[in-house]
Amino acid sequence: MKKTIAIVVLLLAALGAGGFAFMQWKAGAGAKAEISELSAKVSATEKKQEAAEKELTETKEKLAPLQVTAQQMEAVKAALSSGVTLEDLEAAYAKDKKLSAERVLGLAGVRLLTKGGQDPSTVSAFEKALEMTDWSRQQKVICAAQYALAAAGKPVKPLSECAMPTAPVKPDGQEALPKDSPGSKKDEHGEKKGDKKGDKHAVHWDYEGLMGPENWGKEFPKCGRGKEQSPLDIKGPFQKVRFSIAPDYKVGPLRIINNGHTIQVNVNPGSKLRIDGVAYELLQYHFHRPSEEALNGKRQAMVIHFVHKNDAGELAVLGVLLQIGNENPGIRTLWEHAPQKEGPEVQPESVAFNPANLLPRELEFYHYDGSLTTPPCTEKVKFYILRSLVNISREQVSAFPFKMNARPLQPLNDRQIMAN
Numbered sequence: 476m477k478k479t480i481a482i483v484v485l486l487l488a489a490l491g492a493g494g495f496a497f498m499q500w501k502a503g504a505g506a507k508a509e510i511s512e513l514s515a516k517v518s519a520t521e522k523k524q525e526a527a528e529k530e531l532t533e534t535k536e537k538l539a540p541l542q543v544t545a546q547q548m549e550a551v552k553a554a555l556s557s558g559v560t561l562e563d564l565e566a567a568y569a570k571d572k573k574l575s576a577e578r579v580l581g582l583a584g585v586r587l588l589t590k591g592g593q594d595p596s597t598v599s600a601f602e603k604a605l606e607m608t609d610w611s612r613q614q615k616v617i618c619a620a621q622y623a624l625a626a627a628g629k630p631v632k633p634l635s636e637c638a639m640p641t642a643p644v645k646p647d648g649q650e651a652l653p654k655d656s657p658g659s660k661k662d663e664h665g666e667k668k669g670d671k672k673g674d675k676h677a678v679h680w681d682y683e684g685l686m687g688p689e690n691w692g693k694e695f696p697k698c699g700r701g702k703e704q705s706p707l708d709i710k711g712p713f714q715k716v717r718f719s720i721a722p723d724y725k726v727g728p729l730r731i732i733n734n735g736h737t738i739q740v741n742v743n744p745g746s747k748l749r750i751d752g753v754a755y756e757l758l759q760y761h762f763h764r765p766s767e768e769a770l771n772g773k774r775q776a777m778v779i780h781f782v783h784k785n786d787a788g789e790l791a792v793l794g795v796l797l798q799i800g801n802e803n804p805g806i807r808t809l810w811e812h813a814p815q816k817e818g819p820e821v822q823p824e825s826v827a828f829n830p831a832n833l834l835p836r837e838l839e840f841y842h843y844d845g846s847l848t849t850p851p852c853t854e855k856v857k858f859y860i861l862r863s864l865v866n867i868s869r870e871q872v873s874a875f876p877f878k879m880n881a882r883p884l885q886p887l888n889d890r891q892i893m894a895n
């Protein structure tokens with residue numbers, strides 16, 4: 476009986492093992508089926524992917540001639556990324572007199588869609604948006620607008636930050652951003668700043684926004700990398716120097732120009748400044764508002780820069796700081812004839828002027844080696860900033876046609892400021 480039980484137990488055990496084995500086999504087979512099903516799916520997917528990739532490649536090839544449109548679409552996309560709908564834009568345009576930069580850009584996008592990139596209102600809307608937009612915060616939008624302008628044939632060279640993978644490529648592999656479209660105006664004097672077409676050296680720069688001082692270095696390397704740049708914050712300790720300066724300015728016809736960056740008076744030969752016995756010829760003088768140089772961190776209302784050159788071609792700038800006070804009679808004469816808008820030099824008949832009228836009596840100075848404070852920021856320019864300030868009235872400052880035309884203060888680096 477014990478034997479029978481043992482056999483039954485063994486059989487049961489065998490059956491159990493067999494059942495387990497059977498279950499395992501069955502599961503394995505199921506998995507195999509599943510794997511082969513999945514493999515089929517994978518291969519189908521791979522085929523689909525191949526087809527998609529092929530399609531993508533073909534699309535990319537087709538895309539090449541559409542690059543300009545793609546850029547314009549980028550601009551529109553950027554413009555509309557704030558969530559503003561076309562209807563909103565149109566409504567805002569109808570109601571508001573003053574639109575935000577984003578809205579102007581959005582409108583420009585809409586115009587681009589409806590009227591195309593060559594439409595003057597599209598172009599001017601993008602230009603307006605560029606003018607209004609703060610570079611540091613709106614880089615993407617600015618880049619988009621720049622590319623849209625470039626695509627529309629405006630002479631805009633997008634900044635290096637605006638590297639765009641979809642930029643059209645010429646057959647020779649060079650970047651082909653349209654510079655001058657056939658319809659664009661050439662070399663027009665009264666034209667908006669920066670549109671100096673037909674002259675590749677006339678690169679636009681400004682005191683704010685996209686082409687502001689922080690970006691001058693992109694087009695003018697010295698502005699970005701120079702180690703002896705102007706203007707400076709003038710503060711002690713000063714190294715004593717023993718020489719003096721002696722202006723010998725002559726009366727002459729008034730030749731005055733608004734060059735788009737400042738009011739400048741050009742001077743006929745004969746006016747000189749002697750620096751430590753060396754004669755420097757006065758070429759021109761011009762104004763900055765506020766003063767570019769600071770005294771102990773404080774800028775004055777304005778500054779006059781008298782620019783001189785000696786026979787060796789070396790430049791020296793005499794700076795006269797203007798503080799708010801009584802009306803300045805010399806400046807009154809200049810302002811009467813200063814053109815309010817950018818344009819060619821004017822020479823009003825029978826107006827004679829002596830630049831010495833703009834100097835203080837005392838000629839003690841601060842002195843340092845610096846640079847032109849405008850592009851190309853050339854160095855080895857000697858600066859002599861007079862310690863005595865000269866008055867200018869608040870009204871005269873307001874009448875200056877440039878609200879702000881001063882470069883930010885530059886690092887002193889290894890220089891020493893001197894004083895006599």
Ligand SMILES: [Zn+2]
Nearest residue numbers: 761763780848
């Ligand atoms: Zn200057």
